[in-house]
Amino acid sequence: xxxEVLVRPRTLDLAVRSLxxxxxxxxxxxxxxxxxxxxxxxxxxxxxxAVGVLLVLPLAVPSYVAGFTWLGLAPRMTGFVGAFLVLxxxxxxxxxxxxxxxxxxxxxxxxxxxxxxxxxxxxAFLSVTxxxxxPAATAGGLxxxxxxxxxxxxxxxxxxxxxxxxxxxxxxxxxxRTPAAILGCVLVVxxxxxxVGERRARGTVxxxxxxxxxxxxxxxxxxxxxxxxxxxxxxxxGVPVFGLGWWLAAGSSSGDGxxxxxxxxxxxxxxxxxxxxxxxxxxxxxxxxRYRGPLVRGVELASFAGHALPGITVGxxxxxxxxxxxxxxxxxxxxxxxxxxxLFLPLAVGAVRTAVAxxxxxxxxxxxxxxRGRAATQFLVTMPLAAPGILxxxxxVFLTSAKELPATLMLRPTGVDxxxxxxxxxxxxxAYAAAAPYAAVLLVVAAIPAVLLDRFLRGGEx
Amino acid sequence: MTFLDVKGLVAGYGSEPVLCGVDLAVPEGGLLxxxxxxxxxxxxxLRVLAGFHPVRDGQVVLADRLLAGGSVHVPPERRGxxxxxxxxxxxxxxxxxxxxxxxxxxxxRRNGRVDELLDLVGLSGYGxxxxxxxxxxxxQRVALARAxxxxxxxxxxxxxxxxxxxxxxxxxxxxxxxxLRAFGATAVLVTHDQGEALGVAxxxxxxxxxxxxQLGAPQQVYTDxxxxxxxxxxxxxxxxxxxxxxxxxxxPLGRLPVHGRASGAGTVLVRPEQLxxxxxxxxxxxxxxVDDVLFHGHDATVLLRLANGTRMRSRVQGVLPAQPGxxxxxxxxxxxxxxPERRS
Numbered sequence: 001x002x003x004e005v006l007v008r009p010r011t012l013d014l015a016v017r018s019l020x021x022x023x024x025x026x027x028x029x030x031x032x033x034x035x036x037x038x039x040x041x042x043x044x045x046x047x048x049x050a051v052g053v054l055l056v057l058p059l060a061v062p063s064y065v066a067g068f069t070w071l072g073l074a075p076r077m078t079g080f081v082g083a084f085l086v087l088x089x090x091x092x093x094x095x096x097x098x099x100x101x102x103x104x105x106x107x108x109x110x111x112x113x114x115x116x117x118x119x120x121x122x123x124a125f126l127s128v129t130x131x132x133x134x135p136a137a138t139a140g141g142l143x144x145x146x147x148x149x150x151x152x153x154x155x156x157x158x159x160x161x162x163x164x165x166x167x168x169x170x171x172x173x174x175x176x177r178t179p180a181a182i183l184g185c186v187l188v189v190x191x192x193x194x195x196v197g198e199r200r201a202r203g204t205v206x207x208x209x210x211x212x213x214x215x216x217x218x219x220x221x222x223x224x225x226x227x228x229x230x231x232x233x234x235x236x237x238g239v240p241v242f243g244l245g246w247w248l249a250a251g252s253s254s255g256d257g258x259x260x261x262x263x264x265x266x267x268x269x270x271x272x273x274x275x276x277x278x279x280x281x282x283x284x285x286x287x288x289x290r291y292r293g294p295l296v297r298g299v300e301l302a303s304f305a306g307h308a309l310p311g312i313t314v315g316x317x318x319x320x321x322x323x324x325x326x327x328x329x330x331x332x333x334x335x336x337x338x339x340x341x342x343l344f345l346p347l348a349v350g351a352v353r354t355a356v357a358x359x360x361x362x363x364x365x366x367x368x369x370x371x372r373g374r375a376a377t378q379f380l381v382t383m384p385l386a387a388p389g390i391l392x393x394x395x396x397v398f399l400t401s402a403k404e405l406p407a408t409l410m411l412r413p414t415g416v417d418x419x420x421x422x423x424x425x426x427x428x429x430x431a432y433a434a435a436a437p438y439a440a441v442l443l444v445v446a447a448i449p450a451v452l453l454d455r456f457l458r459g460g461e462x
Numbered sequence: 463m464t465f466l467d468v469k470g471l472v473a474g475y476g477s478e479p480v481l482c483g484v485d486l487a488v489p490e491g492g493l494l495x496x497x498x499x500x501x502x503x504x505x506x507x508l509r510v511l512a513g514f515h516p517v518r519d520g521q522v523v524l525a526d527r528l529l530a531g532g533s534v535h536v537p538p539e540r541r542g543x544x545x546x547x548x549x550x551x552x553x554x555x556x557x558x559x560x561x562x563x564x565x566x567x568x569x570x571r572r573n574g575r576v577d578e579l580l581d582l583v584g585l586s587g588y589g590x591x592x593x594x595x596x597x598x599x600x601x602q603r604v605a606l607a608r609a610x611x612x613x614x615x616x617x618x619x620x621x622x623x624x625x626x627x628x629x630x631x632x633x634x635x636x637x638x639x640x641x642l643r644a645f646g647a648t649a650v651l652v653t654h655d656q657g658e659a660l661g662v663a664x665x666x667x668x669x670x671x672x673x674x675x676q677l678g679a680p681q682q683v684y685t686d687x688x689x690x691x692x693x694x695x696x697x698x699x700x701x702x703x704x705x706x707x708x709x710x711x712x713x714p715l716g717r718l719p720v721h722g723r724a725s726g727a728g729t730v731l732v733r734p735e736q737l738x739x740x741x742x743x744x745x746x747x748x749x750x751x752v753d754d755v756l757f758h759g760h761d762a763t764v765l766l767r768l769a770n771g772t773r774m775r776s777r778v779q780g781v782l783p784a785q786p787g788x789x790x791x792x793x794x795x796x797x798x799x800x801x802p803e804r805r806s
Binding site for chain 2: 365373
């Protein structure tokens with residue numbers, strides 16, 4: 001049975017489609033990301049600070065919201081082209097962010113030495129700078145590839161039969177869920193292979209400099225560069241914002257009570273998921289921050305595995321788990337919250353670990369020497385210092401859960417719709433105007449914790 | 463009477479111990495400086511005393527109470543030993559008063575004890591500030607007040623002055639000593655700075671390769687070091703291989719009287735302040751060439767070269783007429799140290 005499913009032409013077909021899409025989107029993102037990062041950090045592009053901030057924002061747009069607005073503007077842009085365009089436009093910041101950070105931190109002296117040894121600025125860029133940003137670009141590229149492999153929203157809206165959509169169709173089509181499960185495992189194997197490959201290709205870590213790098217005048221390339229970045233911003237941010245606005249204005253207000261109820265469901269389910277995830281992440285994160293050894297390495301590995309675990313596979317695994325082992329929990333809110341915990345635990349553990357590492361161990365030593373026991377020290381010193389970072393982790397899990405689509409589709413209790421599932425259902429039947437309010441509220445729900453958190457963290461710094 | 467008593471202390475991280483049999487004794491109210499180069503085990507020693515690191519052998523006794531040794535390991539919170547880490551390590555989320563009162567029981571925070579302590583370290587009225595609003599020196603003062611608040615048996619200080627600039631350092635040293643005296647507190651300070659150890663402590667322990675090479679009063683360690691290594695570590699010096707006969711050694715600086723009535727081959731050691739420099743004729747001595755003069759304001763260091771190529775430093779008070787390239791006369795005042803050659 002397993003072997004039959006594996007060697008079916010359809011399995012190979014799905015794998016080829018998914019990998020082709022992943023390779024194409026990753027290549028496009030690396031190109032856009034490296035170019036964008038260089039323009040923002042190293043060139044004299046007018047308004048490059050503002051452009052730098054704006055170019056990161058597409059990350060906040062869920063792929064299915066972007067897909068929905070594009071479909072609204074060009075209903076026939078489905079299939080590979082549509083999926084490629086949408087996924088590239090929402091995920092190029094995964095490359096731009098780390099590359100820009102590396103370019104900022106890279107020691108400009110290395111490039112200057114290359115110039116002093118007789119290279120032109122172009123040669124110096126190719127032979128020195130490009131090597132410095134390679135680790136960041138491959139790491140970012142890996143995130144993009146994993147994102148594309150596990151994306152369900154964009155490919156399902158664009159009706160591109162990728163692996164995730166294949167799994168979902170197979171899951172829906174028959175009562176026998178084994179084929180779906182096998183496909184899910186293949187997807188995980190693909191993701192792990194990518195992760196391992198990236199670690200090999202990463203190369204040496206770039207050195208850190210202290211000076212800010214010099215700016216390169218763009219000269220005649222200035223106008224094309226400006227037009228290019230404007231176009232990129234227009235496509236990746238302008239289209240979703242404009243599309244949503246247009247549909248909202250044209251919209252038939254389809255039952256405001258529904259919208260309110262759906263919003264409440266989303267907040268409740270995502271909130272429960274965030275709470276459960278943080279409670280589970282606390283002990284692991286504290287241990288990982290304070291002790292070295294196999295556990296810490298295990299946690300690091302788990303965080304990679306978490307990135308590589310597609311929502312659809314986790315959803316499927318929990319459907320099996322629920323149906324076979326704990327039927328009482330199947331299709332309950334608790335089960336869905338648990339799915340979010342499985343998916344986003346690595347995210348939360350990372351946040352807790354970083355937060356606890358912010359409270360130096362020497363402070364714990366001082367507290368102990370002043371007569372406080374281990375527990376009192378954790379409570380009085382470490383936790384107050386780590387609280388902002390832990391809250392940040394909780395907010396991150398909350399907004400990621402609110403946006404999650406495939407696992408939510410499979411595991412939500414009957415009759416409970418979240419903003420994401422409702423948006424997906426409405427877009428499936430091309431009810432774009434009816435879908436628009438859900439998309440708008442979803443963006444707001446996801447944005448509120450982000451904004452509050454940003455303010456809170458900045459307040460703490462002062 | 464010995465108050466803090468450390469005997470045969472062995473501790474470490476891997477298979478090689480960092481401390482291999484440390485003996486220390488500090489009287490009540492005393493201030494001991496543990497002096498050693500980086501990596502000699504100073505910080506490990508502090509961590510063992512405070513209870514953050516286990517002992518493998520030997521024991522730590524404070525006021526006749528066994529804190530560590532054998533199967534005994536009293537946890538840090540029950541040792542009554544305060545610590546002042548490098549750069550203070552104040553709790554960033556608490557006010558200055560919150561920091562100082564951290565180790566006090568709840569009722570103890572309101573009876574003026576916190577104000578009294580802040581007063582003592584010269585920071586009255588700073589209670590409501592946050593640590594980030596204080597300078598480095600002020601943070602160190604708060605850290606000391608915090609450590610002293612619960613009346614610990616001993617206060618341990620880990621290079622408390624190393625992060626401060628020179629002028630602030632002297633001022634803080636004087637104040638810290640005054641605060642410790644006012645409380646009758648016993649303290650152990652570790653440092654790699656010779657000036658700091660000799661200048662601030664009642665007693666100095668020179669830690670080398672995990673054992674105490676010498677324990678004594680600062681003056682004793684400087685003027686009567688246990689061996690050549692200690693002598694070279696606690697201050698600048700010029701050394702010559704020489705043969706002594708009945709307390710007199712033949713050196714490139716002439717015949718010098720040496721400590722004790724030493725005889726045989728060994729090393730003669732002269733401190734820079736013992737080298738008197740003057741014009742020919744004015745000072746009867748050996749001729750040397752001035753290589754360079756480093757002027758410090760209050761005094762100057764003169765780099766000298768003897769005819770045989772030996773280079774040395776002399777510390778000279780006041781105005782010196784010599785210029786690089788000049789020839790001067792050099793004489794040694796007082797007796798030189800002599801370390802007989804070790805026969806293996």
